[in-house]
Amino acid sequence: MKAIQYREIGKGPELVEIPTPEPGPGQIRLKVTAAGLCHSDWFIMGLPAEQYAYGLPLTLGHEGAGIVDKLGDGVEGIELGGSYAIYGPWGCGQCHACAQGKENYCTRAAELGIAPPGLGAPGAMAEYVIVDDARHLVPLGDLDPIETVSLTDAGLTPYHAIMSSAQKLRAGATAVVIGTGGLGHVGIQVLRAVSPVTVIALDISEEKLSLAREVGAHHALMSDASAVEKIRELTGGVGAEAVFDFTGVQPTLDIARQVVAVDGDIQIVGIGGGILPTGFFSTPFGASVRAPYWGSRSELIEVLDLARTGSVGVHVEQYTLDTAVEAYEKLHKGEVRGRAVVVP
CATH class of the missing domain: 3.40.50.720 (NAD(P)-binding Rossmann-like Domain)
Structure with missing residues (x-):
């Protein structure tokens, strides 16, 4: 499959061909319908080698949405063919913060090696993405994924x-x-x-x-x-x-x-x-x-509800995977009006 990856310290993103991932037990594979670009991507790509801790190569894209096309063993409550947004700040699911849905403030993620998609784990800037747990998916329903994918970070x-x-x-x-x-x-x-x-x-x-x-x-x-x-x-x-x-x-x-x-x-x-x-x-x-960081799962649900009422929307510039590197260049130069979204 095609993907946008950060592959070498000091260089920008690249369009590459990589194997299509398979979901393991408890995991869900999404066929990506939209992925958002963010200045945070450039922040990590701008880090010197001694400060970079996200692994290489890294498939970018911490704002993601897609259609469920394959379930790993043991997954329940997720609809094949359903449209979902990805809740990005993955935590352990068991600490006090996670018990409240505040995985953005998980106290154990770092020690357990848990990282968000696109910020350590393979992200959504690809044709397919693996989500580690059903709790990290929020149903989109009739919301347009292209218009709403950025709300998973730029809204949340x-x-x-x-x-x-x-x-x-x-x-x-x-x-x-x-x-x-x-x-x-x-x-x-x-x-x-x-x-x-x-x-x-x-x-x-x-x-x-x-x-x-x-x-x-x-x-x-x-x-x-x-x-x-x-x-x-x-x-x-x-x-x-x-x-x-x-x-x-x-x-x-x-x-x-x-x-x-x-x-x-x-x-x-x-x-x-x-x-x-x-x-x-x-x-x-x-x-x-x-200095707040991201948001809780319940807050993402609330943001999507604001979108359903028309109270909140994102000004979107659309790109394909083939033009995503160009989109990152525009973002780096401050030339994107609103939010850039890649539609595979």
């Missing part, structure tokens, strides 16, 4: 961050969204769907700010030296009760620190590598700083 991750700050998202409050690309433009929609807050969007791209306006941002500002003053003006000097940084580079974290309100939340979602100092004389009194 913002939703998890936003819902963990739900108590701050009251009427009259303000939320700042920094970075309105793949995750940020979905985060704006989630905020509008689940809360009454005023949403201020920041980006360095006018095209992405235009997308932010399209999906519901009340204000869209350039993320430059004037952003802090403008946000302070829009909030009457109070600042934002919640700041969601989907970029995570040092300049955006510096903005987040300067615009968060007293007793507000800063959620660092992006993995841009910036560091935010916190404490007295650094962040306002009572302000909390959090």
Whole structure:
């Protein structure tokens, strides 16, 4: 089968031919209907050899959906021919976090060698993918996999961050969204769907700010030296009760620190590598700083339910496996509007 793999440290993704995998006991094979590209892929491909720990070759694609075409021995409750989304942050299934469906915070995954598809295990950027357990599949029903596959990360991750700050998202409050690309433009929609807050969007791209306006941002500002003053003006000097940084580079974290309100939340979602100092004389009194990771299985179900009502959608650019390397190049250059999806 065709697959997109990372095969050599320091080089980009490659289109290759590899054997079609067979499901073992308890496993499920999906014929992939859609796979999403993510900046996280480039993050791991950009790591030096001494920091890279995901194995080579690595089939990419931690956002995946497909049709069940083969079941391993002992699999129950999964429909052959059914359409499913893959819940990506695989855990042990037995620790306290996993018992709550929060496998994104599994305490044993690393020691047991459990890794998400595309981030250690073979991913969905291929014609077929193996899912390790039935609990990691969520039925799509009549949802279009191409339109919704990105919600398994680009929807789930913002939703998890936003819902963990739900108590701050009251009427009259303000939320700042920094970075309105793949995750940020979905985060704006989630905020509008689940809360009454005023949403201020920041980006360095006018095209992405235009997308932010399209999906519901009340204000869209350039993320430059004037952003802090403008946000302070829009909030009457109070600042934002919640700041969601989907970029995570040092300049955006510096903005987040300067615009968060007293007793507000800063959620660092992006993995841009910036560091935010916190404490007295650094962040306002009572302000909390959090680095959330992905989301729970139940939250993915909720995100897909938002998609069913039309409250949340993803702006998608479609590619084939043959053009996926080109799509990764566009993503690396910041030229993808919304989310890139490969349709095998």
